[in-house]
Amino acid sequence: MQGTPTLEDVARVAGVSRATVSRVINGIRNVAPDIQETVQQAIATTGYVPNRAARSLVTRRTGSVALVVSGAGGDVGGEPFESQVFADPFFGRVAGGAVAFLRPRGIHPVLMFAETAHARDQVIGYLRQGSADGALLVSTHGEDPLPRLIVEAGLPAVLWARPARPTPISYVDLSHRAGAELAADRLVARGCRRVATISGPFDVRASQDRLSGFQDAMARYGHPYIPGVEGNFTHDSGEAGMHRLLAEHPDIDGVFAANDLMAQGALLALREHGRAVPDDVAVIGFDDSSAATACRPQLTTVRQPMEDMAGEMARLLLAHIEDPDFQVTSVIFPPALVVRQSA
């Protein structure tokens, strides 16, 4: 009995068979209370910990899921992909929400990135070799081929956001259109009449929805044309976008940015142009991220309950893992407007 103790060792100490120890550990079937006690004793004295690999081998479960951040197909210039991912606090909140749900269930997420074809293969391979029971997938770009690959491989997975092309896979999303409407309502209610928008990249579905939802809502208010520029969700693109917007439409009095980081950038540009926020120009962001309260004036923004959404993803994934016939499901969360000072 050297090295790590095994079931065998515990069984010997307790004077029972391996099977009985296994039963006690897994709480399966009745085992007489006194024997249970003896076994617990033996486990304690030997310091036994079940070997995960051995257990996985027979149960076909690992007790871990992949948390995959997936990019487009192309290569990423400049900074490595991993660093980019974390630049936006977005991913951190999703990870946190997922962990909050998974951890009490003894499941741990394995961090993976899939920005290139090679990396995608690695992810699929990882899943197929049974290193994780399923995947939580966050795509940063619309045309991500990974969801399809996963479906083809028949692996359990849940997406963050509706896939660009219809794919039979469960997902959790926000009603982006409803969020954009909230922003439009607020801007109009404040009396803004010349409203513009800084959208996210067009190849991201959420960007499209936020943009069109905003445009439609404004159209209903009698503003059929809304000037807009395309950003890429970064601080800098928001700043640059706002400069462009001001150059072309100096009389703007309201801006809806597709995320807080860009709204924050817009604030900077506005200040540079001497516009007071919210008096001259009202600004609304999206996400209610930490950036929203880190700038002055603090941002009025559309709140996305990311942690809850991520938790729901985890819940759905476990359901899929548990029951392979679990119906493909989508859950859409409602947004909420958080009013602060910028609008």
Added chain:
Amino acid sequence: MQGTPTLEDVARVAGVSRATVSRVINGIRNVAPDIQETVQQAIATTGYVPNRAARSLVTRRTGSVALVVSGAGGDVGGEPFESQVFADPFFGRVAGGAVAFLRPRGIHPVLMFAETAHARDQVIGYLRQGSADGALLVSTHGEDPLPRLIVEAGLPAVLWARPARPTPISYVDLSHRAGAELAADRLVARGCRRVATISGPFDVRASQDRLSGFQDAMARYGHPYIPGVEGNFTHDSGEAGMHRLLAEHPDIDGVFAANDLMAQGALLALREHGRAVPDDVAVIGFDDSSAATACRPQLTTVRQPMEDMAGEMARLLLAHIEDPDFQVTSVIFPPALVVRQSA
């Protein structure tokens, strides 16, 4: 031959033994080229993927490491710990740096949090049951008991930052004192004469080192007394700290904050008091995080090569895993001053 193909299946298709297929896959010993070819063929046609659990069972390696974020001993009020962790972009960069090193080696990090005694036990148990080969440990508080627990359990691990109490465990750290000196040099060179500091929490070693390093350097410049307030690395604490500092020492003309988030908060407070940065008051932050460029004026800050440091942690960890007798090592990185507009 249904379900997932196994080694056996491949062997049958290729007309060789299991052992030979295993050799081809793992590249061990010479296998005649033509047989190698046949085996590769068979692997392709069967779509074989080695089962990780089975392999782990015999190799005693999992190909994954735990990435543990560890808190103090107490409970965490308000937001759940997971969310807090990601509020600061710090952790994201560390994770990114580690992944950049591990991924090419086919190793994936498992995300874990250890903020309570129960969670710590879970981490230790997870490691002991062989679910991960080792741990990369980032402590957010000084008196974290986890390093000691890990050492006692004889598990391979590498820390971010020197442990509060001497522990025989490898770690990677920054020369915080050198970084603080850089800040002092800059402030003095700009002509600041009434300098103050917003430090991090005193129970974090890095905070102490930055503070004492700064004080010592300023003392050498003939400023034996440096007013200071204690923050907790958040934006808000920086803002509040700056207000306090200005109330007590209205003539301050230079501030060294122990991280960028607090420096950013200080900027806000200074603006509110009508002080121009850097002309009235120069501000220097620490970390060179994304926050440094997201504010105006952009922050002059002490750069900590986090990604490289995290990569080094991963390198050391793999060395420890590879060779259990690998000597306990510490690697100290030098900081660099990044000059922007705030000082």
Added chain:
DNA sequence: GCACGGGCGGAGAGCGCTCTCCACCTCGTG
């Protein structure tokens, strides 16, 4: 021409666990 060595494939023993039988024992019942 024969012994010997080296290269190379196969057989088989586990790694530590779960889970399906199966056997036993104790009740309760006719």
Added chain:
DNA sequence: CACGAGGTGGAGAGCGCTCTCCGCCCGTGC
């Protein structure tokens, strides 16, 4: 008092892989 039902523990067969032996065969040297 015999018998069946139901509850409990044990035996043993794998899960899919790696790795140590072993043995075969061919080439080389004396």
